[in-house]
Amino acid sequence: MLSEFTLISRYFERPARPDGRVVLGVGDDCALVQTTPGMQTAISTDMLVEGRHFFPGADPHLLGHKCLAVNLSDLAAMGATPIGFTLALALPSVEESWLAAFSAGMFALADTYGCELIGGDTTKGPLTISITVFGEVPAGQALRRDAALPGDDIWISGTLGDARLALAAYRKELSLSSEALDAVAMRMHAPSPRLALGTALRGIAHAAIDISDGLVGDLGHILKRSGVGARLDVDALPLGSTLQGQAQPLRRAFALAGGDDYELCFTASEQHRDVVLEAAQRAAIPVTRVGSIVVEPGLKLIDAGGTIIELSLRSFDHFSSL
Amino acid sequence: MLSEFTLISRYFERPARPDGRVVLGVGDDCALVQTTPGMQTAISTDMLVEGRHFFPGADPHLLGHKCLAVNLSDLAAMGATPIGFTLALALPSVEESWLAAFSAGMFALADTYGCELIGGDTTKGPLTISITVFGEVPAGQALRRDAALPGDDIWISGTLGDARLALAAYRKELSLSSEALDAVAMRMHAPSPRLALGTALRGIAHAAIDISDGLVGDLGHILKRSGVGARLDVDALPLGSTLQGQAQPLRRAFALAGGDDYELCFTASEQHRDVVLEAAQRAAIPVTRVGSIVVEPGLKLIDAGGTIIELSLRSFDHFSSL
Numbered sequence: 305m306l307s308e309f310t311l312i313s314r315y316f317e318r319p320a321r322p323d324g325r326v327v328l329g330v331g332d333d334c335a336l337v338q339t340t341p342g343m344q345t346a347i348s349t350d351m352l353v354e355g356r357h358f359f360p361g362a363d364p365h366l367l368g369h370k371c372l373a374v375n376l377s378d379l380a381a382m383g384a385t386p387i388g389f390t391l392a393l394a395l396p397s398v399e400e401s402w403l404a405a406f407s408a409g410m411f412a413l414a415d416t417y418g419c420e421l422i423g424g425d426t427t428k429g430p431l432t433i434s435i436t437v438f439g440e441v442p443a444g445q446a447l448r449r450d451a452a453l454p455g456d457d458i459w460i461s462g463t464l465g466d467a468r469l470a471l472a473a474y475r476k477e478l479s480l481s482s483e484a485l486d487a488v489a490m491r492m493h494a495p496s497p498r499l500a501l502g503t504a505l506r507g508i509a510h511a512a513i514d515i516s517d518g519l520v521g522d523l524g525h526i527l528k529r530s531g532v533g534a535r536l537d538v539d540a541l542p543l544g545s546t547l548q549g550q551a552q553p554l555r556r557a558f559a560l561a562g563g564d565d566y567e568l569c570f571t572a573s574e575q576h577r578d579v580v581l582e583a584a585q586r587a588a589i590p591v592t593r594v595g596s597i598v599v600e601p602g603l604k605l606i607d608a609g610g611t612i613i614e615l616s617l618r619s620f621d622h623f624s625s626l
Numbered sequence: 627m628l629s630e631f632t633l634i635s636r637y638f639e640r641p642a643r644p645d646g647r648v649v650l651g652v653g654d655d656c657a658l659v660q661t662t663p664g665m666q667t668a669i670s671t672d673m674l675v676e677g678r679h680f681f682p683g684a685d686p687h688l689l690g691h692k693c694l695a696v697n698l699s700d701l702a703a704m705g706a707t708p709i710g711f712t713l714a715l716a717l718p719s720v721e722e723s724w725l726a727a728f729s730a731g732m733f734a735l736a737d738t739y740g741c742e743l744i745g746g747d748t749t750k751g752p753l754t755i756s757i758t759v760f761g762e763v764p765a766g767q768a769l770r771r772d773a774a775l776p777g778d779d780i781w782i783s784g785t786l787g788d789a790r791l792a793l794a795a796y797r798k799e800l801s802l803s804s805e806a807l808d809a810v811a812m813r814m815h816a817p818s819p820r821l822a823l824g825t826a827l828r829g830i831a832h833a834a835i836d837i838s839d840g841l842v843g844d845l846g847h848i849l850k851r852s853g854v855g856a857r858l859d860v861d862a863l864p865l866g867s868t869l870q871g872q873a874q875p876l877r878r879a880f881a882l883a884g885g886d887d888y889e890l891c892f893t894a895s896e897q898h899r900d901v902v903l904e905a906a907q908r909a910a911i912p913v914t915r916v917g918s919i920v921v922e923p924g925l926k927l928i929d930a931g932g933t934i935i936e937l938s939l940r941s942f943d944h945f946s947s948l
Contacts, residue, residue: 327666331851332771333703333836334668336763339661344649346656347744349758351714353751381655392673392714392756422669425756429675434714434747434756436671441658449654514655529653 315407326388326420335422343440348378354431364402366493368409375437376497377566381514383447383506384439386419394429417499447512452530456510456571456597461498461589466491466544468562488546495566500587508579512570518561523569536595539608571597637729648710648742657744665762670700676753686724688815690731697759698819699888703836705769705828706761708741716751739821769834774852778832778893778919783820783911788813788866790884810868817888822909830901834892840883845891858917861930893919
């Protein structure tokens with residue numbers, strides 16, 4: 305039987321990176337981080353619960369990746385560069401093979417972005433993973449939700465809806481070929497945080513958010529905080545390659561309110577279209593212009609023919625199905 | 627039915643303090659914090675699970691206090707000043723009266739120490755509370771676990787063992803009068819983080835840790851990290867006022883390995899006894915000298931007569947009872 309302390313040190317303690325800003329990592333009462341003058345610290349936290357955010361028995365390597373990815377996605381949405389994260393982990397039992405795979409998946413992503421695990425807590429309990437991530441952004445340059453301006457273009461990175469398509473297939477709401485399921489499953493299980501795009505958009509984008517609960521709901525947060533409205537061109541939405549083969553109502557529903565996309569939705573002045581495209585090219589992440597911010601509050605969905613369409617959509621809400 | 631977003635805003639969103647370092651609080655992808663030049667950021671995280679760290683049906687006001695207190699205790703043990711915290715909360719259902727009491731208990735303690743709630747996540751799940759707290763400490767002045775030196779005195783703040791006595795009474799391992807139970811229950815449910823002492827000890831104490839899992843286990847972390855040993859005068863330990871009335875074996879066991887004390891254990895040069903006592907007086911927190919750091923590894927327990935005593939003690943380990 306591994307003790308909590310052995311467990312922590314075997315799977316989660318690694319030497320601090322020699323070039324890093326982490327003065328003291330896992331193993332003391334607190335971690336110590338040296339912040340950079342002129343930078344603000346960006347901090348975000350997410351909690352994932354078995355059976356709610358991932359299936360019981362989920363692959364631990366992918367799960368380790370995803371738990372950190374959804375947090376890094378929040379840093380991306382602020383235009384912040386990752387520094388480190390803490391991990392609080394409740395486990396029903398100690399299974400070394402699970403821990404080895406989980407930590408390997410998590411560290412592989414962490415190392416990609418130079419984000420160090422600096423502290424944590426482990427306890428017995430229903431499988432629950434809570435990560436707090438922090439990074440840095442130059443003072444005044446963070447991409448906030450409250451900064452959209454009337455006349456701004458609305459942009460989306462990557463594609464939408466394939467993660468939701470995977471969920472639908474798992475739930476037997478529809479059936480996919482095994483090749484198609486494999487493709488969309490990776491969108492669901494292994495999202496790529498758009499960090500390079502977030503930092504490339506500093507000083508260019510006005511407002512930004514990451515799309516975790518569905519575009520309509522998340523864009524809605526920008527609109528509310530910024531005190532503006534939007535027109536969204538539904539037929540311009542960049543669809544996941546597998547979703548493209550589905551019928552129109554499902555394409556629209558999953559692109560607009562699928563959830564688990566982890567793409568960025570951001571606004572920028574229409575004078576800056578070329579600059580946005582150059583930034584996206586620098587970040588090697590495609591972006592698509594899908595609408596515009598307007599003065600009048602509310603979100604209008606418009607099809608390619610210019611007709612306003614009515615859809616009954618609901619963004620993902622962790623308590624709405626209680 | 628309250629939605630997740632309504633829930634967050636009703637109980638957990640408050641305006642940022644005008645004098646604070648929090649540039650952007652709850653409600654965006656990340657919070658933004660302005661750190662102070664010359665300071666390092668101290669970060670710690672803890673997770674509390676119903677049935678493991680607190681009883682099912684625990685008073686939500688006290689629980690809100692305790693969840694934050696145990697995190698602030700980690701800042702105290704580093705000599706750091708609190709800035710803010712994030713809260714990740716899994717709830718089996720939305721009960722407004724529970725949320726109102728929980729947030730009130732948490733904010734009352736947060737306001738005492740000027741520690742702002744800057745972000746969070748709420749989800750459906752077995753009741754689990756994960757807090758990440760961060761603060762600041764002047765570069766180079768943090769009280770680390772690895773800094774104890776042979777010849778150092780070992781000091782303890784406050785008193786030990788009463789929280790464990792409360793647990794024993796709840797578990798019917800012993801019986802207490804209702805007055806006695808009320809007194810020790812507050813030690814268990816409403817610990818006071820020793821923040822004033824932690825900051826007063828900057829530049830004075832060498833190593834420090836907060837006693838959450840029992841003195842022997844937590845002092846053991848200092849010894850291991852510092853590569854030293856210790857002699858502990860068991861009869862000098864400051865006992866909780868209720869524990870003092872119990873039989874010797876229980877007094878010793880609960881003081882040495884009770885858990886949930888949230889006092890500081892720290893070491894300082896024996897030349898600095900007066901300075902330590904002055905710092906404690908400034909912080910209005912009593913401290914007691916209970917032993918000394920020695921070169922030879924291992925922890926020796928010694929009674930008032932100078933005899934080495936053997937006790938079978940086990941520090942609290944969240945997986946040891948699996």
